[in-house]
Structure formats: structure tokens, C-alpha cells
Amino acid sequence: MTRPFAKGNSLRYLKLAPAAALVGFLAACAQKVPPPPPPPVVVIPPQPQPPMGAPENMTIPEVTADGTRKTVNSSVSTSQAVWNLRSAYNVAALNCVEAEYNPVLEGYKSFLKVHDKSLDKADADLKKSFIASFGKTGIKQRETYQTQVYNFFAVPPVKSNFCNAAMQLAAEIALVPAGQLEGYAPQGLAKFEAPFQEFFNAYEQYRADLAAWRAKYGGIVVIAPQQTQNTATQNIVTPGAAGTPATAAAQ
DSSP, X not given: OOOOOOHHHHHHHHHHHHHHHHHHHHHHHHHTOOOOOOOOOOOXXXXXXXXXXXXXXXXXXXXXXXXXXXXXXXXXXHHHHHHHHHHHHHHHHHHOOSGGGHHHHHHHHHHHHHTHHHHHHHHHHHHHHHHHHHGGGHHHHHHHHHHHHHHHTTOGGGHHHHHHHHHHHHHHHTTSOTTOHHHHHHHHHHHHHHHHHHHHHHHHHHHHHHHHXXXXXXXXXXXXXXXXXXXXXXXXXXXXXXXXOOOOOOO
16 A cells, blocks of 8 residues: 655655755765876986086186187297197106006107207206296296196096097107207197197086086976885976075985
């Protein structure tokens, strides 16, 4: 037998039905709200490094207005070119000690014998020149300058390229006849200096690259999210305070 439908119950059902539908609709909408987007991923290239393992903030000769890089070998007299050539060859003989560079030491010994008169003349001329320019302190001034020349050719990052150049020059200098060293010295000195000029240019480029890197990435903070079993750690970055250096992500 069918139970009669109570009028009161019917009215209460009609009142509650819209409210229940509204709650269900709001719950469905809440479930469809998308999560906030993840922070943007920025790939930061490695910071530029000094060439040939050189130290940071290294002082190098600057390029002058005429486009040349002035060094201790720039604008020297013929006698000074002869003596600086001897100094460069001496540094090579002392520093290029690996077996592959044996011709450098042997070549230097022969160089001193073949060109002893030219070297003695250059030495005497330079003593007179420094005394004429500096008076009583002339000898000391020359020693100070010559120390700078030796230090120039002994810059550690350039050693490998310098020794390779010395190997080629050992064979070339061996062909210079006695009495003709003065005519050869300027070009030979320039060839000894060439690896250092190349290094200075590379270091100048490094400084420019580093400045550009810092300008672009210097205000970025790097955050490393936790690594899961299925995903590798990524470098996720967010903008940091201006001038804040980038921080390497922890691995």
C-alpha cells in the first residue's frame, strides 16, 4: 500500500534542494581552481673564468690610445732589445725544464757563446745610458727595470705557450750569425713577447665577459628544490635584490 506523501515534508524537501545543489556546485568549482604556476626556470651559464688558470683581479698592461699594449719591452733602444732578448731566453732556459724543452737550454748556452761580443757591448751601453739618465742611482734603476723584465717573462699562466715559443725561437736564433744580433733582437724580442700579448688580450676579453655575466645574472638568487627518486635537481631561480650575486644550487 502506498503511503500518502505528507504535505509538510514536500515543502521542506523543495526548500532544501536548491541549497544542497548550491553547495555541490561551489564544491565542484573549488576543486577546479588550478594551482599557482611554478617559479620560472632560468638556465644560468657558468661564470666566466680567467684564461689559462690565471688569478682573478690580475693587473695587466692596458691598451693605449694608439691601440698597442705597452709593456717593459715597448719603445726600447737596440741595446735594450738585445739585453731583454737575452733575459727572455734566460727565463725560458730556467723555467722550461721539461725534457721536451731541452733544446731551449742547449740553445741558450750556444747563444751566450756565439753572441758574447754583442751582449757585452749591449751591457756596457746600458750601464752608460742608465747612469746618464739617473746619475748615482743609475745602476739601481737598471737592476729594478731588469727585475721587471724577468718578472714579465715569468708570469705563470703563460709558461706553456712561452716555452713552446722558446722552442721555435731556439731554432731561429741558432741561425743568426755572430755580429748580427742587434739587427735581429727587436723582432726576436717581439716573438718572445707574443704569447704574453695573446694572454693579455684573452684576459681583457674575460673581464668583459665577466662584467656582462654579472650585469645579467648578478641579481638572481638560485634555489635548489629537493631531489626525488625520479627527478634530478634543477636550478630554479627567482629575482633577488639588485646587486645580489647568484648563489650556486646545492647538489
